[in-house]
Amino acid sequence: xxxxxxxxxxxDGSYYTGHTDNPEKRIxxxxxxxxxxxxxxxxxxxxxxxTQDFKTREEALASEQQIKGWSRKKKxxxxxxxxxxxxRLAHSRIQSTTVRPELVExxxxxxxxxxxx
Numbered sequence: 001x002x003x004x005x006x007x008x009x010x011x012d013g014s015y016y017t018g019h020t021d022n023p024e025k026r027i028x029x030x031x032x033x034x035x036x037x038x039x040x041x042x043x044x045x046x047x048x049x050x051t052q053d054f055k056t057r058e059e060a061l062a063s064e065q066q067i068k069g070w071s072r073k074k075k076x077x078x079x080x081x082x083x084x085x086x087x088r089l090a091h092s093r094i095q096s097t098t099v100r101p102e103l104v105e106x107x108x109x110x111x112x113x114x115x116x117x
Contacts, residue, residue, distance in 0.1 A: 003060035010043035
C-alpha cells in the first residue's frame, strides 16, 4: 500500500498540506466540503499542486509535518522542483534564527548595543 503527501492551493492563495492512503477520495472530500472542520472548507475551490508517494504512512506523515514547517517560498521552490532554492532557503533560515540576547525588564537597550562584540 502506498501513501501520499499532497498540497492544495486554496482560493485565497494559501496552501494546505496533508497525507493520505487514497488521494482520489481525500481530494474529492476537500473539493466537496465533506469535512466542515477542515481548513479547506471555506477556502474552496482548490487546486492540487503537488503530490509525492511514500512506502509507509510514517514517512508520509513525517514529510507532511516537515513541509508544514516550511515557508511559502520554500514550498513553492519544492513544487517547482527547484532543489537548489530549497537548500538555499533552508540555509538562510538557519542563519536567520541565531540566538539573540533577550531584553530583561529594566535593562537599558543602548547598553546591549554597546557591549556587542
